[in-house]
Amino acid sequence: MKERWELMDDSKIVQLYWDRNEQALTATSDKYGNYCITIAKNILGNKEDAEECVNDTYMRAWNSLPPHRPNILSTYLGKITRNLSFNLYKRNTADKRGGGExxxxxxxxxxxxxxxxxxxxxxxxxxxxxxxxxxxxxxxxxxxxxxxxxxxxxxxxxxxxxxxxxxxxxxxxxxxxxxxxxxxxxxxxxxxx
CATH class of the missing domain: 1.10.10.10 (Winged helix-like DNA-binding domain superfamily/Winged helix DNA-binding domain)
Structure with a gap:
């Protein structure tokens, strides 16, 4: 029986990162993709830019787990998404683009x-x-x-x-x-x- 990623416990997802198992990215996307997209889209006001930030979030998580082992994966991913979104927002507004809240x-x-x-x-x-x-x-x-x-x-x-x-x-x-x-x-x- 195939395990459903969205129901996977966060500690198991984090362990996938530590094991360098690429399924960590799928599990993260399935469980927290909408959450991260919402954060990015609220800041950027643009679906394409939000998706770019979320993809960068997954890469940042891949590169930082290990050595980090967050206690609350959603908060960890949310903070990464938020920071990346602000950085992109700054670049966009420097180019006289952007929107959002x-x-x-x-x-x-x-x-x-x-x-x-x-x-x-x-x-x-x-x-x-x-x-x-x-x-x-x-x-x-x-x-x-x-x-x-x-x-x-x-x-x-x-x-x-x-x-x-x-x-x-x-x-x-x-x-x-x-x-x-x-x-x-x-x-x-x-x-x-």
Whole structure:
């Protein structure tokens, strides 16, 4: 009986990478292809570019497993896809092309990030990441999920509303309130905004 890849446990898929078995790529594509395509397409707004990023994600996973052995394969692949998509987005916008949710999402959170020198920037970035993690950890699960859908996965307002059974207006207002709470939370912790 042939084992279904989409049902394969992540640890088995990771082991395929470690064994240098090319079936790892098929198993990854079958189980996480749509997930990665969604991330890339939300950032890039273009199916062809999204597919290119996802193919690059598989190659990057192949080249990095080993030595890495991620605990959560979906998160590992999602992060690779997201980074590759941002890189391609930067190249595309430099060429006056592109689309997707990136400009809208970045406009929403631009006030939460301050511009500093390089050394300070790295230190501030680490502290900022920890503060945002702490803030998100204190939110109810549904609000945290909505925030992450918008600002990590770059989901559109309408997709989030549909997914959570809400109106577009409710999601927009909720995200605005969460950004304001995050803004105040960061100010209270000494971040310059």
């Amino acid at each position: 990136v400009p809208v999402v970045l406009d929403e959170i631009v006030d939460l990030v301050s511009d500093t020198d390089d050394v300070e920037k790295e230190i501030d970035r680490r502290e900022l990441v920890k503060a945002i993690d702490d803030f998100l950890g204190k939110l109810p699960a549904d609000k945290r999920s909505i925030f992450i859908c918008r600002y990590w996965y770059f989901d559109s307002i309408s997709n989030i509303a549909s997914r959570f059974g809400m109106t577009n207006n409710y999601v927009s207002v909720l995200l605005n309130r969460l950004r304001l709470k995050l803004h105040n939370y960061l100010l209270e912790r000494g971040f310059e905004i």
